[in-house]
Amino acid sequence: MPLDTSSYSLALLRLDGRRWNELRRITAQISTMPSADGSSYLEMGNTKVLCTVTGPCEGGGTRDRDRADIRVELAIAGFSGVDRKRVGRGDKRVSEMVSTIQSTFASTLFTNLYPQSTIHISLHVLSQDGSLLAALLNASTLALIDAGIPMRDYITASTAGSTSSYSSNDESADPLLDLNTSEEQELPFLTVATLGGSDQVSVLVMETRVQAGRLEGMLAVGVDGCKQVREILDDVVREHGKEVLKSGRL
Amino acid sequence: MPSSMSQQILLSPAELSYLHTSLSSSPPIRPDGRSSTQFRPLIAETDILPGTNGSARICFADGTEAIVGVKAEVEKSRARYTHADEDGEGIVEEDEGRGLNEWVELCVEIPGMRDDDSMPVFLAAMMSEALLADGEFTRRLYINRRFHWKLYLDILLLSQPSSYPLPLLSLTTHLALLLTKFPRLKSEKDEDPLFDDDWDASVFLYPRSSTKSFDRPPVTLLVMSVNGNIMFDPSKEELSVAEVVLAVSVGERSRSEEGDMVIDSGKTRDLRLLAVRTIDPPSRLTHPGVPNALNTATGGSAADTSEKASGQRETMAEGSVWQPPRGGAKRHQIAAMIQKVLEQGGVAEEVMAGLDGVDLG
Numbered sequence: 001m002p003l004d005t006s007s008y009s010l011a012l013l014r015l016d017g018r019r020w021n022e023l024r025r026i027t028a029q030i031s032t033m034p035s036a037d038g039s040s041y042l043e044m045g046n047t048k049v050l051c052t053v054t055g056p057c058e059g060g061g062t063r064d065r066d067r068a069d070i071r072v073e074l075a076i077a078g079f080s081g082v083d084r085k086r087v088g089r090g091d092k093r094v095s096e097m098v099s100t101i102q103s104t105f106a107s108t109l110f111t112n113l114y115p116q117s118t119i120h121i122s123l124h125v126l127s128q129d130g131s132l133l134a135a136l137l138n139a140s141t142l143a144l145i146d147a148g149i150p151m152r153d154y155i156t157a158s159t160a161g162s163t164s165s166y167s168s169n170d171e172s173a174d175p176l177l178d179l180n181t182s183e184e185q186e187l188p189f190l191t192v193a194t195l196g197g198s199d200q201v202s203v204l205v206m207e208t209r210v211q212a213g214r215l216e217g218m219l220a221v222g223v224d225g226c227k228q229v230r231e232i233l234d235d236v237v238r239e240h241g242k243e244v245l246k247s248g249r250l
Numbered sequence: 251m252p253s254s255m256s257q258q259i260l261l262s263p264a265e266l267s268y269l270h271t272s273l274s275s276s277p278p279i280r281p282d283g284r285s286s287t288q289f290r291p292l293i294a295e296t297d298i299l300p301g302t303n304g305s306a307r308i309c310f311a312d313g314t315e316a317i318v319g320v321k322a323e324v325e326k327s328r329a330r331y332t333h334a335d336e337d338g339e340g341i342v343e344e345d346e347g348r349g350l351n352e353w354v355e356l357c358v359e360i361p362g363m364r365d366d367d368s369m370p371v372f373l374a375a376m377m378s379e380a381l382l383a384d385g386e387f388t389r390r391l392y393i394n395r396r397f398h399w400k401l402y403l404d405i406l407l408l409s410q411p412s413s414y415p416l417p418l419l420s421l422t423t424h425l426a427l428l429l430t431k432f433p434r435l436k437s438e439k440d441e442d443p444l445f446d447d448d449w450d451a452s453v454f455l456y457p458r459s460s461t462k463s464f465d466r467p468p469v470t471l472l473v474m475s476v477n478g479n480i481m482f483d484p485s486k487e488e489l490s491v492a493e494v495v496l497a498v499s500v501g502e503r504s505r506s507e508e509g510d511m512v513i514d515s516g517k518t519r520d521l522r523l524l525a526v527r528t529i530d531p532p533s534r535l536t537h538p539g540v541p542n543a544l545n546t547a548t549g550g551s552a553a554d555t556s557e558k559a560s561g562q563r564e565t566m567a568e569g570s571v572w573q574p575p576r577g578g579a580k581r582h583q584i585a586a587m588i589q590k591v592l593e594q595g596g597v598a599e600e601v602m603a604g605l606d607g608v609d610l611g
Contacts, residue, residue, distance in 0.1 A: 035313025
């Protein structure tokens with residue numbers, strides 16, 4: 001999709017009217033599915049993701065007997081993109097995202113508390129418009145919190161890109177926060193996830209080429225975005241907790 | 251996901267026998283206290299995904315949840331060979347090729363199951379059968395002689411199926427199809443199709459009329475029977491003792507005005523039976539109970555050979571211990587079940603009325 005990114009420098013507004021450091025609207029719900037142990041629904045702009053967590057349940061511990069296995073299933077619905085496209089489970093991009101999510105939570109959850117058991121994270125992508133991996137990580141965090149599985153802190157993720165392309169030597173290029181599909185197709189971008197509100201980066205994925213000098217700025221913006229996302233997710237969890245207390249479901 | 255338990259029944263022969271007796275008493279006593287034609291409560295949401303042509307989500311009270319998204323693409327129709335007469339002019343019958351079954355693609359995804367597992371394949375086959383049965387549906391996808399809409403129906407079951415998911419998936423698909431909209435066609439006849447880019451001007455796949463009755467996509471209902479008692483929307487426990495399980499697909503047609511004059515005014519809907527399938531009840535896989543006469547622990551004598559044991563089972567009095575059902579569905583029973591669905595004031599009418607209650611945005 002051809003996209004004229006040069007218009008950015010004129011008004012410093014992106015195609016959807018945001019400034020460089022603005023997130024899209026993030027809304028989330030937790031405990032959306034009563035039959036699962038934990039579930040969440042997250043929207044980041046037009047990216048919509050559902051996550052359900054089952055477990056920890058018996059079985060597993062095949063890799064390490066002293067800690068729980070984390071199994072991630074990711075299904076991208078055929079109707080999620082602009083064109084209808086079926087993505088199989090063996091798709092390379094899908095399995096890469098699955099292994100990223102799996103290893104992230106393996107190091108964040110206290111899996112040693114559940115030896116010989118399995119935690120299933122099942123993710124459904126209903127609609128995609130950029131920052132997919134970030135949305136999946138955020139939704140998984142919420143569902144795992146809903147399931148009551150102890151973890152070190154929130155894993156929150158966001159994406160960051162750089163406005164000028166690889167070839168142009170424009171040093172004053174602004175980094176952008178939270179990219180949508182058309183921006184992702186046009187610009188170099190990275191996905192970053194941090195632990196809690198800290199600067200500890202737990203995921204950093206970048207598949208495009210960018211000048212090394214730009215990386216620092218992008219990373220700084222991404223980490224800053226993660227902090228904003230954490231505040232939003234924390235509000236969601238607290239709001240849900242208040243509701244549960246009020247309704248006396250405990 | 252934990253291995254799917256939906257197909258296994260973890261009930262003892264004594265529990266099965268208890269369920270069977272309570273369901274075969276008249277009126278049947280169902281484990282959740284419903285009447286025989288009562289459905290479980292559900293929550294429906296429509297138009298949840300703006301990126302699709304139509305979408306719906308339904309949550310059943312037992313926690314199972316499904317999402318259906320409908321997406322349409324314009325596709326070039328396959329060139330057809332026409333019979334040519336001596337002058338070399340093609341004679342194309344007006345009606346021919348107005349709808350082909352390949353214009354619809356339906357796939358069902360169930361967590362923890364592969365795409366080629368028997369359950370999703372069977373469910374997809376049953377639902378597309380109902381959709382394509384009368385050939386009316388594919389006609390709606392016709393644009394002109396050279397182009398048609400290709401419709402993709404993606405059905406996602408989000409949770410583990412706790413009972414047979416067919417009614418859930420079918421109801422969700424029904425709502426999604428009811429909301430499916432296409433952009434309005436601006437071009438004429440056999441031109442390359444050009445569409446109005448104003449989404450507010452789009453047209454429904456199933457156009458609504460101001461009167462109550464209009465064409466509706468099919469709904470597939472699950473009906474089961476135990477000992478002559480017919481029950482709707484069976485739960486997992488009830489299915490585990492079912493003798494006959496039937497999937498009945500019903501469609502509704504709008505009623506022409508002159509038809510109204512002729513038909514007596516009592517009937518409010520023109521329901522049509524589209525497809526019926528028997529489903530192998532899972533109760534066949536259960537273990538039979540051991541009657542006292544065959545149990546050494548209770549003073550009986552166990553049969554020494556397996557032939558003898560099965561011979562004794564055959565002659566055993568009905569209703570003493572649990573026995574998996576044998577034989578197929580009786581014809582009069584199937585007829586009674588279909589009758590119960592279709593009759594005036596029957597379940598199908600009630601379901602359609604219930605679906606009318608869903609806010610279609």
